Amino acid sequence: MKNTVKAGILGLCIGDALGVPVEFRSREQLRRSPVTKMRALGTHHQPAGTWSDDSSLALCLADSLCNGYDPENIALKFLQWYNAEIWTPHGRVFDIGIATRQAIHKISKGIAPQLCGGTSEYDNGNGSLMRILPLLFYIKNFKIEQRFDIIKEVSSITHAHIRSVLACFIYLEFLLEIMNGTGKNESYKKMQATVIHFLDYTPICSQNEMDQFERILKNNISSYPEDEIKSSGYVLHSLEASLWCFLNSESYSEAVLKAVNLGEDTDTTGAITGGIAGIYYGFGNIPQDWIAELVRKDDIAELCEKLENKYFPIV
Template identity: 45%
Template sequence: MQHQITGAFLGIAIGDALGVPVEFKTRSYLSENSVTGMIGYGSWNQPPGTFSDDASLSFCTAESLALGYNIDHLANTFLQWYQHGYWGAHDQVFDIGNTTRLALQRIATGTSPLLAGGFEEFENGNGSLMRMMPLAFYLAAEKDINTRYQLVKEISGITHLHFRSVLACFIYVEYLRNLLTTSSDPRKAYEQIQSAVNNFVRNRQFNPTEIKHFERILQNDISAISEELILSSGYVIHTLESALWCLLTTDSYSSCVLKAVNLGGDTDTTAAVAGAAAGLHYRETGIPAQWASEVAKATAIRQLSERFGAAISTASPQ
């Protein structure tokens, strides 16, 4: 499993860093000015290899889960990032979503992490989806799908508590977990989670109006959707759809993350979510060595992946 963990950790940071300089650029602009490698400055005036909140909060999640599941500790680790730049590429915060910012401000003033997250329909950005990857490894040995859902709900809910955000996170975690434990083939893993999640949703009798938002992922084949219909905004469902689409329509780590970046829009998060999945699948050996050397904190990321891997190999979810 360690090769997949290291691949996913480097994969999310590199995807994030590839997208940071062109965040908010349109698809039409990027079709004529395609990103083909690590560049710098641009949208956020950050040097090449700089990852943003996507990877930073994923690494905070991994740091906390390595000590066992404790929602208060996890939320406080997020606060360390927000207030002090912990796990920032350059030890500072330059990008944070409104829903995440407001939730962390609530936690800082005493609100329970179980109650802090945004729960309005307009608060369904991708700010919890982007940091879910470590949970897939943490839950690898957890057989009970209800337990897995509950942990996803609580961890997403630190910042994003609306059902739509929670279910998007759950689908993503289930998909990564399947890639890790059930099928190494992305297509088969996708078909398996379609079946499993649809059964779970029926058994739990979730609101069908909400479930309909996931129709292209759960009922159709997201990889068969044409590119012009794949949206890459900061909306959680768009990010989940586009990340899955990029992985399922490419055959290498580099082609997956570059496809994600060049969709435009929320480039860093789309490429981070896709890059975590691609890094897990293709492992560290499938990631271009130059990118792995250019990304900020590359050594620290590898060290964290090894600490995290060692911790979860000797512990079971609580």
């Protein structure tokens, strides 16, 4: 399990950084000029290797988990990031989602973390899914009921609607299978069976909400043609696109480039896909030149080592 944390978190950050310069570009534009390497400038006029709020908030979560699980502290880290005190690539915040900004404003007013996230159907952007990966290392040995409750708590800091919570839950259940060394397609089938069984016997959501995930849970998302895969900032689109990219690729680089070149919310699709692909293919499969260009790579690697020592102690 050595370097699992580094593979997942650096995998996420690099996928994010590849997508930052082309965020909001259409799929058609990227077909004409596809991303093949780290780029500078572009949408946010940032240097090459710059990551966005996706990585910042994931790094805040990882940082907090180094000292154990405390939702109040996680929320505080998000606030510190927003105030440009921690985990920005260049000392300022240049990208943040509306729902996340609103939630952080509530955090600043002293509202309890689990009450800060939006609860309406329109509050289902991908802002909790994009940052949830580090929680995997904390919940990996818990029973499924505990895993769900903790995931719900952490998602709800910014996104409290059950659809966002379920997306995070499905993602981490899939990652749990991947991390345990199960093959790609077998992991997908096991995740489907585990989640369906849990939802069937645990009354946490309506049938309508379960139906939203039919393409992922009842069918095989990888079998859909690309033109039926959307890559907007909607949480369900992000989850479907990331699973589709990972299941339809054979290496870390192929997976994240496929994700970024879907267009629209390129940094987030890249980040979510990059987390899965990093853990599955391993740290050694991430291109060294991309790691070399990543902003604050040494700080990120140091954080990963700290988190790994906490949750994968050498016996």
